[in-house]
Amino acid sequence: xxxxxxxxxxxxxxxxxxxxxxxxxxxxxxxxxxxxxxxxxxxxxxxxxxxxxxxxxxxxxxxxxxxxxxxxxxxxxxxxxxxxxxxxxxxxxxxxxxxxxxxxxxxxxxxxxxxxxxxxxxxxxxxxxxxxxxxxxxxxxxxxxxxxxxxxxxxxxxxxxxxxxxxxxxxxxxxxxxxxxxxxxxxxxxxxxxxxxxxxxxxxxxxxxxxxxxxxxxxxxxxxxxxxxxxxxxxxxxxxxxxxxxxxxxxxxxxxxxxxxxxxxxxxxxxxxxxxxxxxxxxxxxxxxxxxxxxxxxxxxxxxxxxxxxxxxxxxxxxxxxxxxxxxxxxxxxxxxxxxxxxxxxxxxxxxxxxxxxxxxxxxxxxxxxxxxxxxxxxxxxxxxxxxxxxxxxxxxxxxxxxxxxxxxxxxxxxxxxxxxxxxxxxxxxxxxxxxxxxxxxxxxxxxxxxxxxxxxxxxxxxxxxxxxxxxxxxxxxxxxxxxxxxxxxxxxxxxxxxxxxxxxxxxxxxxxxxxxxxxxxx
Numbered sequence: 001x002x003x004x005x006x007x008x009x010x011x012x013x014x015x016x017x018x019x020x021x022x023x024x025x026x027x028x029x030x031x032x033x034x035x036x037x038x039x040x041x042x043x044x045x046x047x048x049x050x051x052x053x054x055x056x057x058x059x060x061x062x063x064x065x066x067x068x069x070x071x072x073x074x075x076x077x078x079x080x081x082x083x084x085x086x087x088x089x090x091x092x093x094x095x096x097x098x099x100x101x102x103x104x105x106x107x108x109x110x111x112x113x114x115x116x117x118x119x120x121x122x123x124x125x126x127x128x129x130x131x132x133x134x135x136x137x138x139x140x141x142x143x144x145x146x147x148x149x150x151x152x153x154x155x156x157x158x159x160x161x162x163x164x165x166x167x168x169x170x171x172x173x174x175x176x177x178x179x180x181x182x183x184x185x186x187x188x189x190x191x192x193x194x195x196x197x198x199x200x201x202x203x204x205x206x207x208x209x210x211x212x213x214x215x216x217x218x219x220x221x222x223x224x225x226x227x228x229x230x231x232x233x234x235x236x237x238x239x240x241x242x243x244x245x246x247x248x249x250x251x252x253x254x255x256x257x258x259x260x261x262x263x264x265x266x267x268x269x270x271x272x273x274x275x276x277x278x279x280x281x282x283x284x285x286x287x288x289x290x291x292x293x294x295x296x297x298x299x300x301x302x303x304x305x306x307x308x309x310x311x312x313x314x315x316x317x318x319x320x321x322x323x324x325x326x327x328x329x330x331x332x333x334x335x336x337x338x339x340x341x342x343x344x345x346x347x348x349x350x351x352x353x354x355x356x357x358x359x360x361x362x363x364x365x366x367x368x369x370x371x372x373x374x375x376x377x378x379x380x381x382x383x384x385x386x387x388x389x390x391x392x393x394x395x396x397x398x399x400x401x402x403x404x405x406x407x408x409x410x411x412x413x414x415x416x417x418x419x420x421x422x423x424x425x426x427x428x429x430x431x432x433x434x435x436x437x438x439x440x441x442x443x444x445x446x447x448x449x450x451x452x453x454x455x456x457x458x459x460x461x462x463x464x465x466x467x468x469x470x471x472x473x474x475x476x477x478x479x480x481x482x483x484x485x486x487x488x489x490x491x492x493x494x495x496x497x498x499x500x501x502x503x504x505x506x507x508x509x510x511x512x513x514x515x516x517x518x519x520x521x522x523x
Contacts, residue, residue: 041068042246043088045079047095047154048185049118049204050229053263054093057256061249065275069246075152075185083108088236090243093250095154095186095204097228109232111244111484113251116206116229116265120158122217123193123203130199134219135163138172138200145180146192146201147172152184154227159202162225190214209264229265241303249273251480272477279478280330281308281485282316284338284395285426286359286443287468289499290492291336298488304481312394312424313342320346333476334485338395338425338443339466353469354516356489357501360444361399361464363457364432371438374457376407379417379439386417387431387440393423395466400441403463429454445500467504472516486516 046054051073058069072079076094080103083092092109094100095118103109122132130143138145148156163169176182180198183189189201194213204227208216231250237243250256252273261267271277283291288310295306309316309332316335323331335350337343343353365373371384379386389397404410419437422428429446431437433453443466447456458464470489472482493503 041070042090042243043070043072044091044093044246045072045074045083045089046091046093047076047079047229048073048187049095049153049155049207050093050260050265051187052210053256053259053265054250056259056263057250060255060259061246065245065249067242067246075149075156076154077157078152078184080108083234083236089234090237090239091247092232092234093229094232095227095229096158097230098157099154100230100232103232108235110235110237110240111233111247111487113231113233113247113480114228114268115231115251115257115270116260116267117226118204118206118229118265119218119226120155120162120202120222121205121208122219122222123190123201123208123211123214124199124217125193125196126213126215128215128217132200132217135166135168135172135221139168139175143179143200144198145172145176146189146198147176147180147182148186148189148202149182149184153186155186155189155202155204156182158225158227162221166221206264206266228268229260240301244302245275248277248481269479271480276304277478277481278305278307279333279476279481279485281306281334281336282320282332283308283310283336284313284316284342284468285310285424286338286395286445286466287336288426289445289448290357290496290501291489294489294492294495295485298485301488302481302484306485310426312389312397313338313345314391314393314395314397315423317342317345320349324349331473331475333473333478334470334482335473336468336470338468339399340469341398342395343469343471349475350471350473351516353471354486355467355469355504357468357496357504359466359468359501360458361396361403361441361466362444362447362459363439364429364442364447365439365455365457366432366435367453367455369455369457373439376404376409376459380409380412382416384417385419385436385438386413387420387422387428387437388413388418389425389428389441390421390423394425396425396428396441396443397421399463399466403441403459403461406461406463443500448500468501470516483516 062068076096076099080099100109100112124132137143147159150156150160160169163172186203186207190203190207192198193201205216208214231247233243233247251270253270255273257267257270295308299306388400391397391401401410404413425443425446428440428442429450431440433450447454470486472479476482490505496503
């Protein structure tokens with residue numbers, strides 16, 4: 001074979017390898033960037049009061065994203081009953097948070113996304129010809145009212161609660177039964193007032209704002225009875241990732257929430273829309289063993305990317321301060337510190353945190369404990385080589401210093417026995433397994449993988465503990481999404497306990513359903 005032909009063949013082979021490598025890289029990237037959202041068609045159960053906003057949102061979503069959304073409208077309670085019987089569908093949008101709460105307790109809803117707020121009002125014809133001012137006017141002989149059936153639309157259930165609290169429900173119920181009418185949906189109530197069949201109806205303020213023939217009369221009792229409109233992703237969803245994609249679109253401030261605001265609702269402060277959102281998660285190194293599988297599950301279900309950075313908390317908080325001061329990109333959306341000490345260091349950048357877990361600080365020695373180390377005091381004996389965390393770089397360093405100072409041992413230990421200080425908790429135990437040190441102060445969680453090479457000595461002190469808080473950044477564009485990551489973490493007790501943590505969410509003084517605060521003030 002001629003030399004030129006050989007070179008030509010080698011060139012073809014090389015080009016083929018390059019093309020194949022590029023193809024595999026593109027497939028890998030497309031798999032990461034484009035999660036499986038082929039749902040064929042999504043089914044959404046929607047409260048009648050939100051019909052206009054939802055129809056506009058669905059029209060935009062189908063055009064922009066290509067997925068068909070089939071809608072079924074009705075009263076919130078009627079739809080809930082249908083869901084419980086059918087056990088099918090993807091999305092449930094209720095006109096009142098209480099229905100989502102019921103659905104969740106019944107195992108029908110997996111995730112929930114707040115969308116908007118609204119308040120009940122007295123709805124009358126323009127000019128308020130009967131001069132209605134308050135709830136007691138519903139009892140007037142010359143006033144006919146249309147109210148929501150308490151067992152069907154959310155407005156009916158909420159009104160019954162308000163009137164019962166005011167001691168008026170039984171009288172109003174009897175008066176309306178005799179002179180007015182109870183309706184199964186809010187649009188039917190609105191239509192009766194518009195046509196003059198009745199003098200007043202109780203509607204959501206968002207509904208009245210869309211009807212120029214009507215005006216709203218506010219009362220203190222009704223204003224205090226505001227409702228949150230919430231969208232629930234159903235446990236029956238055949239493709240939860242596709243359902244969550246549409247749910248995020250509906251609850252995004254630059255997509256679905258624009259339609260809610262335009263149709264009279266008070267929208268919540270929703271997330272920014274992104275087809276595949278990318279979040280940055282700073283986490284103290286101690287959390288790694290527990291968090292990694294949890295974050296992967298969250299990414300798969302939500303169809304998002306979470307770039308998790310594990311390091312010493314001193315290093316992480318230093319990076320945060322530099323990013324903020326220089327107005328750089330890359331500030332984390334979430335932060336889970338090794339201990340509250342390092343959340344306090346950046347408290348002005350984050351919302352209030354929730355304590356998730358505890359990690360004990362222990363003395364780690366070589367297998368068999370050849371130096372016979374049994375206490376903190378033993379670490380200061382001549383010839384005992386000790387490794388501790390660097391206080392300016394990691395939480396274990398700060399907590400070790402506080403612990404040793406409480407015993408009056410820190411300065412002596414640092415001057416005579418410490419052979420190295422590490423920037424991260426993960427680097428401590430290897431000093432013992434490599435015999436570079438006789439003992440280290442480390443988290444118990446970092447010892448599990450090396451128990452065949454080390455012994456662990458517990459420390460009897462309330463200071464020998466780190467508490468891990470989770471918090472959402474005030475500047476994050478994805479605060480609702482970050483809140484759902486917390487919900488995933490909160491359902492992952494087994495992961496934390498398997499990694500050696502003690503669960504904190506169920507401890508006294510901590511609510512079982514505690515959630516981090518977000519910008520809207522909603523959990």
